[in-house]
Amino acid sequence: MKLRGYWLRVGWRNLGRHRRRSVITALALAWGFAAVVVLNGMMEGMGTDFIRSGTDLMAGQIRIQNPAYEPERELWDAVGGDGGVDVRALLERVEGDPGVLAAAPRVYGAGIVASDETSRGTMLMGVLPEREAAVTHFLDGLVEGTTPEPGAYEVVLGEELARQLRTGVGDVVVLVSPAADGSLGNELFTVSGIVRTGIPEVDASQVILELDDLQFLLALAPGDVHEVVAAAADPWDAPAVSERVGGDLADLGPAVEVVPWTEFRPELVEFASLVRGANWIILLVIFLMAAFGVANTMLMGTFERRREFAVVKALGMRPGQVVLTVVGEALALGALAVAAGAVLATPFVLWLTHYPLDLTPVAGEQMFMETLFRFVLRVEHSWDVPLRSAAALVVTAVAAALYPAYRAVRTPAAEALAGR
Amino acid sequence: MSSTSGSPSTPSPAVEARGDGSAPPSVRTEDLWKTYGEGETAVHAVQRVSITIERGEFVVLSGPSGSGKTTLVNLIGGLTDPSRGKVWVAGEEVGAMSERARARMRLEHIGFVFQAFNLLPVLSALENAEFPLMLRGVDRDTRRAAVRELFEEIGLGGLEDRRPGALSGGQQQRVAVARAVLGAPALVLADEPTANLDTSASDALLGVMELLNQERHVTFIFCTHDPFVMRRARRIIRLVDGHVERDAEKEPGDLPSWVLEPVGT
Numbered sequence: 001m002k003l004r005g006y007w008l009r010v011g012w013r014n015l016g017r018h019r020r021r022s023v024i025t026a027l028a029l030a031w032g033f034a035a036v037v038v039l040n041g042m043m044e045g046m047g048t049d050f051i052r053s054g055t056d057l058m059a060g061q062i063r064i065q066n067p068a069y070e071p072e073r074e075l076w077d078a079v080g081g082d083g084g085v086d087v088r089a090l091l092e093r094v095e096g097d098p099g100v101l102a103a104a105p106r107v108y109g110a111g112i113v114a115s116d117e118t119s120r121g122t123m124l125m126g127v128l129p130e131r132e133a134a135v136t137h138f139l140d141g142l143v144e145g146t147t148p149e150p151g152a153y154e155v156v157l158g159e160e161l162a163r164q165l166r167t168g169v170g171d172v173v174v175l176v177s178p179a180a181d182g183s184l185g186n187e188l189f190t191v192s193g194i195v196r197t198g199i200p201e202v203d204a205s206q207v208i209l210e211l212d213d214l215q216f217l218l219a220l221a222p223g224d225v226h227e228v229v230a231a232a233a234d235p236w237d238a239p240a241v242s243e244r245v246g247g248d249l250a251d252l253g254p255a256v257e258v259v260p261w262t263e264f265r266p267e268l269v270e271f272a273s274l275v276r277g278a279n280w281i282i283l284l285v286i287f288l289m290a291a292f293g294v295a296n297t298m299l300m301g302t303f304e305r306r307r308e309f310a311v312v313k314a315l316g317m318r319p320g321q322v323v324l325t326v327v328g329e330a331l332a333l334g335a336l337a338v339a340a341g342a343v344l345a346t347p348f349v350l351w352l353t354h355y356p357l358d359l360t361p362v363a364g365e366q367m368f369m370e371t372l373f374r375f376v377l378r379v380e381h382s383w384d385v386p387l388r389s390a391a392a393l394v395v396t397a398v399a400a401a402l403y404p405a406y407r408a409v410r411t412p413a414a415e416a417l418a419g420r
Numbered sequence: 421m422s423s424t425s426g427s428p429s430t431p432s433p434a435v436e437a438r439g440d441g442s443a444p445p446s447v448r449t450e451d452l453w454k455t456y457g458e459g460e461t462a463v464h465a466v467q468r469v470s471i472t473i474e475r476g477e478f479v480v481l482s483g484p485s486g487s488g489k490t491t492l493v494n495l496i497g498g499l500t501d502p503s504r505g506k507v508w509v510a511g512e513e514v515g516a517m518s519e520r521a522r523a524r525m526r527l528e529h530i531g532f533v534f535q536a537f538n539l540l541p542v543l544s545a546l547e548n549a550e551f552p553l554m555l556r557g558v559d560r561d562t563r564r565a566a567v568r569e570l571f572e573e574i575g576l577g578g579l580e581d582r583r584p585g586a587l588s589g590g591q592q593q594r595v596a597v598a599r600a601v602l603g604a605p606a607l608v609l610a611d612e613p614t615a616n617l618d619t620s621a622s623d624a625l626l627g628v629m630e631l632l633n634q635e636r637h638v639t640f641i642f643c644t645h646d647p648f649v650m651r652r653a654r655r656i657i658r659l660v661d662g663h664v665e666r667d668a669e670k671e672p673g674d675l676p677s678w679v680l681e682p683v684g685t
Contacts, residue, residue, distance in 0.1 A: 316527025
């Protein structure tokens, strides 16, 4: 039966019978659709920013360690186990994966840092500053001085630590730390810079050294690194990239484990799930409202057109075709709403995608889940959200029309024709 | 079928259509009742109606307002269920049919003409007229050609694209009649089809209907007060208070005096 276009055509014309009512309903739906698209994009943007903030700052998105290293963090549990690894070759192999942007090695220790006036317990971190900057951003927080130069015995102090030590750039501090060989390593270092990461624990206790200098202080061999951190091109792809890189490094033995951020920062995954859950709730609330709006409009329409439904039934229209008549109208209404909603949403999406609104000056920065959170309204645009939302809107409109359609089918023809 | 006055001198389409008598009647009712309300407030809109209308008959249901004409037509068309009794259309019992089967029966066998036109306001005159053909799956060119040809015959040429709101009452009724007869159904149920037409338009429409009746043996059942229609009928069934007071065949052109007599005389 060549009726495919008929239902939509008639549905469209029926909408035109009560233009004001149809326009108001369609606009309400359009606002709902636009709100879903923009809010969803903002929540996605916020979620991604939060994940990036939680991983880019210090942790990285992919971590390569000796599985024995955590949680005791013994100095000798280096990547690759006894004898370590060829760090340069390892970095090249990791960076050879297309999903990896950059990789950087790290050495960790703990000890005491002392200035002329006082001393504090400290966490030591040895890095290659240039590589580290390609993976994480904590060195971007240098508020004074420079990063340590190789072989210059320089350190960067956390801002709060420097304040407590009452020391500054150019001053000399002593680092004392138990070394891997059982000795007590100690050395003089010049403060080359002060860093403010925004993470209170880091700023109050972190001393950052050049990788070789810390390896020397801790009596570690050049191949002994405790961690290689890597940046993934897409944080959400980190699990897949980790699995791939892990497979690629399998020949290095069991003392090499590749872990994505989703495993070593599970709280961020929970947050992402929370964001997605909130998205679903927003979607549900908005579309529930839409459903009631459509149902109301369609019910009014079907009550007003009881006689017409009686006529078409008398003319031989089957119940399923009566349903299609009402559903066709809902489809037309949904299509109209999606088109209007797209027009409403597009400027906001484009604006907040290309020109994120930084509210940090007003709202400030917040630490949340050991992650620095900045209030930036940014839409992470993907076609997925609007397409899914449009489909959801149309499905909602159609679903909301089913009860009115049922009422139309159940119209008692004789009574309706008699005007009762 | 009871006949109380006269009989046609020439074979009617009904007689021709019956042939050897093996074809089922177009309509048969058996002790048909339709009651609204219960107990003391019950109103019998139709009661004790047992009639048989053969294929090809041209029948008028007459009677005063409230006599049950429209209800009987609705019962025959399966638009409402009887309180008691049975209705057969083309040999099929309507009460035993599902809603879907009734829809198919109406689509394939019955054309309706309603008292109040009841055109669909969002469709043009042409789209209204072709509606049953569209439901039957007739291709667009064929059905539109059929509509245009009939529109020319009944004076609606050039009005195809007008919506009902832009047509006069008479024009709307002609579109409604066109809609009912275009698919050449076996049975046309027409409720006051000429109520809003002038004499010439009524004549033209009845001419079309008579042609369908003569050539294709389409059965016509009219509810009407219009003497013009009654005169052209071959059988008149007079209803009073829901029951058949008189059922008689007649010669086309005749108008028996009892048809116009007040109730109870």
